Every structure is written in C-alpha cells, then in structure tokens.
Amino acid sequence: DQQVKQNSPSLSVQEGRISILNCDYTNSMFDYFLWYKKYPAEGPTFLISISSIKDKNEDGRFTVFLNKSAKHLSLHIVPSQPGDSAVYFCAAKTSYDKVIFGPGTSLSVIP
Amino acid sequence: KAGVTQTPRYLIKTRGQQVTLSCSPISGHRSVSWYQQTPGQGLQFLFEYFSETQRNKGNFPGRFSGRQFSNSRSEMNVSTLELGDSALYLCASSLAFGTQFADPSSSYEQYFGPGTRLTVT
Numbered sequence: 001d002q003q004v005k006q007n008s009p010s011l012s013v014q015e016g017r018i019s020i021l022n023c024d025y026t027n028s029m030f031d032y033f034l035w036y037k038k039y040p041a042e043g044p045t046f047l048i049s050i051s052s053i054k055d056k057n058e059d060g061r062f063t064v065f066l067n068k069s070a071k072h073l074s075l076h077i078v079p080s081q082p083g084d085s086a087v088y089f090c091a092a093k094t095s096y097d098k099v100i101f102g103p104g105t106s107l108s109v110i111p
Numbered sequence: 112k113a114g115v116t117q118t119p120r121y122l123i124k125t126r127g128q129q130v131t132l133s134c135s136p137i138s139g140h141r142s143v144s145w146y147q148q149t150p151g152q153g154l155q156f157l158f159e160y161f162s163e164t165q166r167n168k169g170n171f172p173g174r175f176s177g178r179q180f181s182n183s184r185s186e187m188n189v190s191t192l193e194l195g196d197s198a199l200y201l202c203a204s205s206l207a208f209g210t211q212f213a214d215p216s217s218s219y220e221q222y223f224g225p226g227t228r229l230t231v232t
Contacts (some may be wrong), residue, residue: 043201048223049219098144099144100156
C-alpha cells in the first residue's frame, strides 16, 4: 500500500519557466512533509519541508504548498535552471514514525 | 557544520560474508535513520535510532541490524550477504526523534549522507 504517491515519473520544463512537482498521500495522520532532490549515485539533498499546520513554505526558488483536505502537496521551482535536473522525492512522516518516501519524479530542465 | 558522513563509500563483498557500515550524523543530531536504495525500489526504510535505542524498524529480515552509540554515531550490519543486498545504503540524521520534540510551527528536517555502495558478488 503506497502511502505517498508521485504519479508523474518524469517532467520536462524549459529553463526559466516554473516546474511543478506533485505528490499525493493517503494517511491523514502525516504531520510533516519533505522534498528531496537526488542526483545519481549521491544521497538525497534536503530541499524544503512543511508542517501540517501550515499551507505554504518558501525557501528561495522553492515553494511547497500543502492542501490537507485534498491530501496533496506540490513543489514549485521558479525559475527552473538546468542544474535542477534531478529526481525529486516527496516524503511524509507522522510523529514518532518513519519517513515514507514516494517513488520520485525525474525532472529535466531544458536549456 | 560538517554534514552526514558514511564510511566506507564503496564495498565489494561475496555471498555469505557480513558487512558493517558506519554513519556519523551532523553534530547535535541525535536521530539516525538507515535506508536501502535499489533501482526500481526507491528508498526503503531499514531502521531509525534515537538515544541508542531503535525506535522504528522497516520490513527487512533479521540479517539486517544496527546500533547507535552514545555519541549518536550509528552502524549497520548485514550478515550472510545475498546478491540481492547489492544496493546504495543511505544514512540520514535529524535533530530530534518525532515531530513532537520540534516546534510545531517549524519544519522537520532530515539530512542524508552520500551513501555506501555495496556490491555483493
């Protein structure tokens, strides 16, 4: 039973445009959500996270939006840069429980 | 501040052997989690340690074990290696265990090391 879903395996975006990566979850008890970027043969790099008491969190070019009623979150990258090309993982957690990762979305930013 | 470090970075073992991987968390971080990543399987949670106690465990056989020391460093051990154990093993650290320790208005953060690439032949 996949509790964290990323239904788009891949996404291509033109440089300078907005990249929107989507994530859906099934467990309403999740209270923290995280986004990671991963290059091949490296560990994931933490990008941004959000508590369930918020609906938006920004950090530079990255903004995460949380819609609890829809059990949906999204990561917006503006403007997209070629160096953003990587696999992006959405993850979620409940208090005292493990972090659960989605399958990832491969983002390609085309120069 | 130094990041999460993992040693060794690469390891080649033969079937039936055992292996120990090491992880040093970010200074001040007390929680360490371990993950296995294989092509097509994504990130699979192994276990999480906090204050030298295993707090969470994933669905892996008993051949996979771990421990945490008083300085928060952690080791992971795999006994009787199988070909299917070939993977990238990742360690991640966070400041606290459980979101209740954190300020609810803040965000939980977990940082990964570079991983140990284990190849079993």
